[in-house]
Amino acid sequence: MFFDQITDKPKEECGVFGIYSHKEDVALTTYLGLFALQHRGQESTGIVVSDGVNVDIKRGMGLVTEVFRDGLPELPGHMAIGHVRYSTTGASLAINIQPLKVCYAGGNLSLSHNGNLTNAKKIREKLAQEGAVFQTSVDTEVIITLIARSRGATIEDKIAEAMRELTGAFSLVIMTDDKMFAVRDSYGYRPLCIGKLDTGYIISSETCALDAIGAAFVRDVLPGEVVVISSDQQEFTSYFFTPPREKLARCVFEYIYFARPDSVIDGQCVYQSRVAMGRQLAKENARIQADIVVSVPDSGTPAAIGYSLESGIPFLEGLIKNRYMGRTFIQPEQKKRANSVRMKLSAVKSLVEGKRVIMVDDSIVRGTTSGKIVRLLKDAGATEVHMCVSSPPVTYPCFYGIDTSVRKELIAATHTEQEICEYIGADSLHYISMAGLRQVFATKRAENMCYACFTGEYPETTDCNNKNIFE
Template sequence: MAAAAATPTASSGLIRYAAAAPAHSHHQARCSSARPSLLALRHRAARPAPFDYDGDETGDDHPREECGVFGVVGDPDATSLCYLGLQKLQHRGEEGTGIAAAGEDGTIKLERGLGLVGDVFGADPTRLARLPGHAAIGHVRYSTAGAAASLRNVQPFLAGYRFGQLAVAHNGNLVNYHALRNKLEAQGSIFSTSSDTEVIQHLIATSLSRPLLARICDACERLAGAYSLLFLTADKLLAVRDPFGFRPLVMGRRRNGAVVFASETCALDLIDAAYEREVEPGEVVVVDRRDMSVSSACLVPHRPRKSCVFEHIYFALPNSVVFGHAVHERRSAYGRALAEESPAPTADVVIPVPDSGFYAALGFSQTSGLEFQQGLIRWHYSGRSFIQPSQAIRDLAVKLKLAPVHGVIRGKSVVVVDDSLVRGTTSSKIVRLLRDAGAREVHMRIASPPVIGSCLYGIDTPSEGELISNRMDLEGVRRTIGCDSLAFLSLDKLHSIYGDEAPEFCDACFSRNYPVLPTVPEPVPELVSAFED
């Protein structure tokens, strides 16, 4: 992709952009583009959307976040291991966390709270002590821009039904959630959260299949979208991955035979669990904690594999192996490809945007031969800025988080490499920081294509109106950011890095080729007539 280049402009575009950013949600964007029927529109107007049940002040609470799941079965320290594993997955969700553990008597107990894993469980050790057991599942939740934190949506969810207790932890997003929920509510189901995940428990409870494995298969075969799930019952831990395999889920084993499931391998490494394999797309793995037998079943729908390429680009930790690839190796390859495609011949030095831009910048430096320097220092007490709830806070968060190293930058022409550009907040701030620190020229290189579509499958890319590359062309983005030149990795080049495997990856946020589209919910007849009355 050609770089946009021009003389520097003192840009106030970010501020204008922030003020103009539409408040509508990603979910609304999806529904409107799907052209719901008139009846469906009337139906939605007649009652609050299911997401509004929490009654938070913003009314903007959508199931569109990324999360991490972790589970252990067959270890006397299951709960503590779960706590440590969740710490390691903290980057996947900072808003809330919880652990459900099955005790020796078969009773499942649950502790959860809003905030970081260390705050919820580390600050009050009695919470972990209240969760004895040999099997546990946990969750870290990643909420969306503008969404209010809501304790009732923090997972795992625990419910009792006629066959006992069932806890669930979910990473992903269901695109037929509304349709399923409408139907279940019409049949009398009562929901206590505004999360898509709760429908899964209802589908399992109302399934006529036997035994539990068949009920879970029955329920999951009715789901559309992304789900990497862990279920805990009195005597079993089950792991399920949707047939497209959007979200990661791996299985490992400790030396004492305990079986471990995690969103990323970095969490297995932490607790000395050896990586065994991925849970395959469309697979259900059942571990019975009474005899530690492991069995597996397949969901009936078979789909082409579509694993999320954004996990490699940004989301996963670089020391994880995700979808069979070392994440750091993928990121270096993007950087090398970017240097081939869009070099910066006048530059003196390559600097990464920490943290996620590090390996791509290293790759860029290797291929370009330009010196690699740490020109921006990351302040490690702040979280991921992409996750912060409002634009104003995100702006300040970037400034708090990154500081220039004047000696590296002053008088230099710098190439700044970041993994992705979404709203443009980070890049705009960085260009300003670098110019203030005396950079002569600033060339932005982004190691992924422009983000032009919202994710429907569990990553909180913002609504399409908030995506800067959706609102303006390359030159417009460059001018808004205020850099001397700007280039993205092209989609073709990204595909070429994956070779024959490229079709097995979802790239819808760069291409708008969505593997599965949202189901437009049908109106519930009784409710429509009640409205007409």
């Protein structure tokens, strides 16, 4: 499993993007869209462009700006799809970079996937026994193989038939020689939305990418829906590959941490959700006496602001983030690795010295970094540090496209709240309650969220067949 080794945060899953337009520079627009989605994956990226007959593809390991430093795909096509990736299924190898592209009996077929299939291994083994040959180790190849091998009469039938074989999370952008498709799994685990330019349509993981290219938000792709785009100006069509579910399972961690705060997912603003989580934290911990509220930047900032607004305790930037320390920061020795938090964050001594500090963060996963940040504040002169977390304790792994580790590595799964508090050296530790978190989503049917990483109640029980992940 993979983590940001400095912040001890689970890695974002992936981001997908697509454009259909005869007027726009589709490669450049996709580049800009992927740049806006960079937070969802910083391991690799790729773009596939089509003119309806020919296909041009460029992919590579690294950030969007690194991979396309020497230029974009040169084909002047009218369709393009793109992808930014962190590996969830499949190793971090160049061969696994998306979008995937194949040529089959029906023509060219390209696909970008955000999510994680829970039955990929089973399907892969079955397809291999039937003669299918796999070039990668990613579950995305299972999807594209199912579509290509389907005996459905039309591409729409092929996609629907393939989707009904899958379990787990999948938000997809699919491109054929003449159409583009957006597909979302029937539980709606991962976000996916539709945008409109004057001269074409956009598909994106988040609305922040629509804003970046000046596209208008149309609507979210519905769980279980396949959206079909085959024209610049005519209205897109859609169909459902499965009947709508009574209860959905949208990932709550999108709102807590993963999504960009300026995105709106399924009608709910991410930033406002995080502020509401902070307000709820303050309501639940009104007895804490403190002088200032600080955040662990940047993901903890909206919740810290919410805490401040509700409690009346002033919010100050007591911790400053080094924004030039990116994914390429070199940590060649253990001693230097141990100091990495101090390279990433620094405390403002003049603000925290002699103060009782409430430190707000979005989550604690393994606990390896929280203690170092508490120590930063105390070394800067904070007299007390009370840590408040805008998510409940993470006690179970995620199977749907987030690397949250095997259960034994999740500190809240093996330690009490008091033990964690002592481990990180805080004067007190407070998580938002499950009831409080649900209250944040009360207007959006809180029961339609997936809380499995907190409760162990998985929407699909087949996910638990892999018992060793709980050890």
